[in-house]
Amino acid sequence: MPELRHDPIQKRWVIIATERGRRPSDFLVNNEKPQMSFCPFCEGNEEKTPPEVWAIRSNNSAPNTPGWEVRVVSNKFPALVIEGDLNRQGLGIYDQMNGVGAHEVVIESPEHDVDLADQSVEHLAKIFKVYRERLVDLQRDLRFRYVLIFKNYGLIAGASLSHPHTQLIATPITPRTVAIELDSAREHYAIKERCLFCDIINQELDQGCRVVSSEEGYLVGTPYASRFPFELMVTPIEHHHDFGQLSDEDLDRLAVVMKKTLLRLKQALNDPPYNFIVHTSPNLLARGRRAGHWQTIAYDYHWHIEIIPRLTKMAGFEWGTGFYINPTPPEDAARFLREIEVPVS
């Protein structure tokens, strides 16, 4: 069972893989492994993955057989395991709990080589609807505080399999970055009775210099204090806190915007490795229950997607300090991306 351990200095939880611990020799091999020839995510290899959790199958085919369009399976090497109790305990000055959670893989397409940017808008919308389904389902498990949806594209960005896929990790704690965002939004709302993100969006639309696109109800822009070159934030212009509550139409429009945005990045930066992370409100049902009452939903939060192209290696002391140096002003990055023509498909 993996462990969740708390660092009392940094006030940060870390997942420690206690069972299949990697030895020094595991790190000596060249990281740039060649792609394996066999792909467990390709259509026809369904029996090589853990059993199907969810799938879109328009042809009435049976689970764990070919015929799917988007397929969700448990991660074969999960960071957290689904069975068990948290068993929270103190160990002297430290805190620990069992690494209970869920770790799923959304296989975005039966095709091995069609990345998100090259999917049709219709298929992209289906993928996003699967995110929503799994998010809502995992949030029903009251052990979990947060459901992370994220994608690693390319070896440098951490993708160990090249077949297009997204991951979901349900965690028994709210990740620190999300917790800070929730706090900021709550503090702002407490003083002003306005959403922090809405205020930022209004200022960005007004100034325009960091806007890449504004259409279909979504703003795509480079954050004012971007940490990384060509970092992007995709956010609904109207206030909305919860990705899990989006309508089909919301997701259809998101698909148009994400397709164009990913195509822009692909063209501008020659198909760069990237990560994206969906930031949505936490699983407050669980938090409310533990406190003995149903807590107010985080209406003051504003869901968004963060896209980080992995262009720089300057992450050395950043990890140690939380301090970033960005060599590309976000205004320049936005202008480059804005000027790229993308076909409406």
Next chain:
Amino acid sequence: MPELRHDPIQKRWVIIATERGRRPSDFLVNNEKPQMSFCPFCEGNEEKTPPEVWAIRSNNSAPNTPGWEVRVVSNKFPALVIEGDLNRQGLGIYDQMNGVGAHEVVIESPEHDVDLADQSVEHLAKIFKVYRERLVDLQRDLRFRYVLIFKNYGLIAGASLSHPHTQLIATPITPRTVAIELDSAREHYAIKERCLFCDIINQELDQGCRVVSSEEGYLVGTPYASRFPFELMVTPIEHHHDFGQLSDEDLDRLAVVMKKTLLRLKQALNDPPYNFIVHTSPNLLARGRRAGHWQTIAYDYHWHIEIIPRLTKMAGFEWGTGFYINPTPPEDAARFLREIEVPVS
């Protein structure tokens, strides 16, 4: 002039290089550049660097000529610039200040190929004494809140020049990671009147399973909630908050310990790329002065060095979430390193 920009969502400052902004095409070249044949840090090339800020010269040679043992120069491409006022201002919802600071390079040796792990203990102690000199000198500038001392070793860890060197960056803000540590230490002290780090050190020495070495007054160990495989913390066993106040003898003993520790990592992990960061108390003189009085020094802090071997690429969603998955239990990492025999030199 670079800008410091504040992210109101993440409450984080970022340095934006506004002048020599990198365009998309700058990222298209292969990052794995071959090493250049000319090295500006080698002895004899002193005129190719900015003027010398400090040097150890035992032979009375003149500044900016050969004959030095350790040499400090300004960074030719500084992240922050030394001249100017901070000019703090609000820009609607955002906050901004000029990128004023210092960015220096400690050239650790005239020799191009002798890394820190292979220096003599005597020379290592000289390098650490130069860190101390520059730290104390930069802390006299009341615009600066913090002086970062860090090393990037190897291309993957962010070193753009292979000649052994360390960097110092003096910043007008305290980096977030340090600020969190200061807060944790202060909170612990406020309740218990004990140092948080001292309590951790005592528990670690008592348990032993994460101790790599304990000698010369320093504990070397893997943190309980290590984020990365073989992450290490080097800390004085006796309470001490300020690297700038260490005696020559303290640094001589640190040199013995660091040499052994870096040799252990080099042997266990085949000369891995790594970052190290010195965590020391902030420049409280500046903070006190701005508040109109001299603030109590951060006696409740405990200085230490963080060493992060760069072994994993799993930094994808970590950047977006602040959540880490560590595939090597720190107890295993400590045992591997402890069992390596290192010659006492």
